[in-house]
Amino acid sequence: MLRRLSLRQLTVFLEAVRHMNFARAAETLHLTQPAISMQIRQLEGVVGLPLFERVGKRLALTPAGELFRHHAARVLGELQDAEQALQSMKGLRSGQANVGLVSTAKYFAPKLLAQFARHHPQVDIQFLVGNRETLINALRDNEIDFAVMGRPPEKLDANAEPVAENPHMFVAHKGHRLLRAVRFDLHELRNEAFLMREPGSGTRLVMEAVFKQHLFTPQRIMTLGSNESVKQTVMAGMGVSLLSLHTLELELRTGEIGLLDINGTPVMRSWHLVNMNAKMLSPAAAAFRQFLLEHTHTHLEKTFAPYRKIRRARKAVSRARG
Secondary structure, three states, X not given: OOOOOOHXXXXXXXXXXXXXXXXXXXXXXXXXXXXXXXXXXXXXHHHOOOOEEEEOXXXXXXXXXXXXXXXXXXXXXXXXXXXXXXXXXXXXXXEEEEEEEEOOHHHOHHHHHHHHHHHOOOEEEEEEEEOHHHXXXXXXXXXXXXXXXXXXXXXXXXXXXXXXXXXXXXXXXXXXXOOOOOOEOHHHHOOOEEEEEOOOXXXXXXXXXXXXXXXXXXXXXXXXXXXXXXXXXXXXXXXXXXXXXXXXXXXXXXXXXXXXOEOOOOEEEEEEEEEEOOOOOOHHHHHHHHHXXXXXXXXXXXXXXXXXXXXXXXXXXXXXXX
16 A cells, blocks of 8 residues: 555545545645546555445445545644644744634634734645534544634543633524513523534534523424524524624624523633644644734634623624614
8 A cells, every 4th residue: 555555645535525525626626526536546446445435416435434534634644744843943934734613713713813924924824614523533633733612622632721711692683572681581482493503513512501501491403504504594583592702793793683681691611722732833833823822812802892791782783783
């Protein structure tokens, strides 16, 4: 395998796994779809087993493909570490960092990246966006240098450092009957549909913990695969949800979504920076991590502090709209 395997094949394979679509992988790598298919066939010939299969109309990994994915990711991750270690001898004038973001963090991390880039324009920061489970696997497989997530993983040999509070609040559409109510109990929403993220999402874990704390069992649950889907469904009046306040800047400014003043809210969690203890961060990754440690709290407080209290939030929305 060592004599016949190429790094190009590993790169193509992991990109195909990331998209689970050969056409999208080809677009990302600036190749044709037949070229992607050929590389995968050659790799399967080297491995001696099929790596992908069709399940209905969807592409899926075979058991061999799932096993090989972890090893391929670690091989490329080790090579990136070697490259970054060599770059460290050149200083911070250039370099690359791969940073994982839970999908909620994508609403504020790019703004912090823009601030960082003004001081380090030659440093290339790549984001991998996914749910909590995806990022834990990426950390384990050495695909990313560190991750921005809520609750840190418990079963990884990893370092987790809090950088800012992450308040979660119940939200409803702008015409909801309880939008003006003050400090009411969660059980007042017993007839509502609750919109939840998919299993593996940190936001879903927070909502499930709130239900348990309030001894509350929703009568109806709808599972959606992204924060955007949840917000659009809330705005359509199809249910209520619990979301991180940091996903709601635009909707609160326009008044399309309102905050419900439920007892026990906001539910306070924290943002963490998580990296494997065995991971040696490159100068680029270490510098961006330090920047996030120093600036994330200030940025989020400046943007979202007016919305932390429900009554203040309503005044802030009124000012933004008027």
